[in-house]
Amino acid sequence: MTSPPNSSKSTSPFLASSLLRTPIQRVLARGQAGEKVRVQGWVRTRRDSKGVTFLELNDGSCLAHLQVVAEAGHPALRELAPVTTGSGVALEGLLVQSPGAGQAVELRLERVLLATPSHPEYPLQKKRHTLEYLRTIAHLRMRSNTLGAVFRVRDRLFHAIHGFFRERGFLFLAAPIITASDAEGAGAMFRVTTLDVETPPRSSSGSVDWSKDFFGKGAHLTVSGQLEGEAFALAYHDVYTFGPTFRAENSNTARHAAEFWMVEPEMAFADLAADRALAEAFVREVLGQVLEQCREDFALFEKHWEPGLLAKLDHVVKSSFEVMDYGEAVGHLETSGEAFQFPVSWGADLQTEHERWLTEKKVGRPLFVVNYPKAIKAFYMRANDDGRTVAAMDLLVPGVGEIIGGSQREDREDVLRERMREMGLPLEDYQWYLDLRRYGGVPHAGFGMGFDRLLMYITGMSNIRDVIPFPRVPGYVEF
Ligand code: 4AD
Numbered sequence: 149m150t151s152p153p154n155s156s157k158s159t160s161p162f163l164a165s166s167l168l169r170t171p172i173q174r175v176l177a178r179g180q181a182g183e184k185v186r187v188q189g190w191v192r193t194r195r196d197s198k199g200v201t202f203l204e205l206n207d208g209s210c211l212a213h214l215q216v217v218a219e220a221g222h223p224a225l226r227e228l229a230p231v232t233t234g235s236g237v238a239l240e241g242l243l244v245q246s247p248g249a250g251q252a253v254e255l256r257l258e259r260v261l262l263a264t265p266s267h268p269e270y271p272l273q274k275k276r277h278t279l280e281y282l283r284t285i286a287h288l289r290m291r292s293n294t295l296g297a298v299f300r301v302r303d304r305l306f307h308a309i310h311g312f313f314r315e316r317g318f319l320f321l322a323a324p325i326i327t328a329s330d331a332e333g334a335g336a337m338f339r340v341t342t343l344d345v346e347t348p349p350r351s352s353s354g355s356v357d358w359s360k361d362f363f364g365k366g367a368h369l370t371v372s373g374q375l376e377g378e379a380f381a382l383a384y385h386d387v388y389t390f391g392p393t394f395r396a397e398n399s400n401t402a403r404h405a406a407e408f409w410m411v412e413p414e415m416a417f418a419d420l421a422a423d424r425a426l427a428e429a430f431v432r433e434v435l436g437q438v439l440e441q442c443r444e445d446f447a448l449f450e451k452h453w454e455p456g457l458l459a460k461l462d463h464v465v466k467s468s469f470e471v472m473d474y475g476e477a478v479g480h481l482e483t484s485g486e487a488f489q490f491p492v493s494w495g496a497d498l499q500t501e502h503e504r505w506l507t508e509k510k511v512g513r514p515l516f517v518v519n520y521p522k523a524i525k526a527f528y529m530r531a532n533d534d535g536r537t538v539a540a541m542d543l544l545v546p547g548v549g550e551i552i553g554g555s556q557r558e559d560r561e562d563v564l565r566e567r568m569r570e571m572g573l574p575l576e577d578y579q580w581y582l583d584l585r586r587y588g589g590v591p592h593a594g595f596g597m598g599f600d601r602l603l604m605y606i607t608g609m610s611n612i613r614d615v616i617p618f619p620r621v622p623g624y625v626e627f
């Protein structure tokens with residue numbers, strides 16, 4: 149094989165270096181003075197003083213930066229000439245005890261393996277930027293301290309969730325993203341089509357002929373993997389699905405996204421009490437784990453975004469959650485003396501202001517509200533014997549409101565069919581779901597937790613747009 153011209157030049161010191169990269173997190177946690185290391189990352193600041201150059205380097209492995217010192221007269225200094233805030237560098241050097249406070253070691257630069265310039269207009273200069281501004285540079289904002297911390301915690305939370313269910317023997321299934329049934333029966337779905345939107349084929353009555361579409365019928369993005377999860381629970385006992393879900397609700401609020409992640413466990417031979425117990429153990433355990441793993445990041449949220457956050461989360465991990473019947477909750481709201489924007493009486497859906505008052509003011513900790521009126525809940529929830537409520541639960545938390553919605557499922561085929569008819573659902577699309585009741589349809593229950601909502605709650609971010617890498621909300625789809 150002949151080499152392309154110039155290939156001899158490609159044996160840059162970058163490729164030739166025999167040292168493997170050490171993440172900065174490891175350097176700062178375990179690095180020993182005298183150790184030779186190679187680090188790679190992006191320059192947060194550069195300072196030159198009396199011929200000495202100081203760089204603060206971050207590689208995303210932790211919040212803290214590694215201080216790099218290039219001594220006056222060192223030949224490597226020349227190669228650092230193009231380096232400014234935002235530059236990417238690969239550096240080798242010796243760890244030395246740091247005279248500065250806040251870090252045990254710093255890097256005495258020996259060799260520059262790579263130094264890429266960054267344009268002087270780099271939009272993340274050292275000053276503190278607002279979250280609103282950072283949203284406009286979502287492709288760069290993960291290089292800021294706050295968003296860097298949020299997305300690290302997001303990663304750890306994701307793995308803690310999978311770990312929680314794996315440890316308990318739950319089988320994971322990836323529910324389909326394209327679906328033919330509306331899992332919530334609420335109609336807030338995005339259509340998936342390959343038909344020409346300008347001139348779709350029409351039937352003789354003039355309506356769009358979806359039988360000519362890609363799947364031979366109408367299809368949508370899923371709002372929930374629950375129904376498919378139920379099918380799996382009735383074969384594997386305990387299962388969960390965890391993936392993206394989509395809602396075309398035009399809710400332009402700080403806690404609604406059009407694309408968000410939901411984790412949905414489903415258990416066979418389980419009732420609402422078992423469901424609640426699982427939800428509580430789940431929230432407390434994953435939270436405890438992530439708090440443990442990301443102490444430094446949580447300290448930043450506490451300091452800059454929500455004073456008292458750590459005490460709040462610690463309290464959640466250690467204390468049990470409150471449980472309250474919907475009827476009782478409404479009673480408390482009615483006699484609260486608060487001037488709510490939305491009136492509340494038995495039968496009304498709880499609005500965020502009500503949810504927050506209950507969890508923040510009334511009980512001061514996470515709260516399960518159970519047994520909601522059937523008229524405001526989805527078709528699949530099990531009817532209670534009182535004839536007017538269903539075996540539903542919502543978990544409400546301070547600062548956010550609802551983060552979990554769940555229920556025992558209607559396992560009686562005749563009752564479910566009647567309910568679906570009442571609600572005007574197209575029974576032919578749900579025959580398979582009714583089948584699940586017909587063939588060994590044991591009692592079962594599950595819940596859905598909004599992953600992004602939980603992340604808001606634990607990071608103290610008050611807008612869902614700041615915990616989703618590239619958020620999609622009504623009127624906005626960039627990047
Ligand atoms: O209460 P929801 O609609 O319940 C379901 O979808 C059930 N199928 C779950 C189940 O029983 N398997 O949604 C569950 C959770 C909510 O509590 C909320 O945390 C989150 O999903 N969620 C949203 N998160 C962000 N943006 C939105 N638009 C959301 N809609 C719901």
Ligand code: MG
Pocket residue numbers: 542550552553
């Ligand atoms: Mg809900």
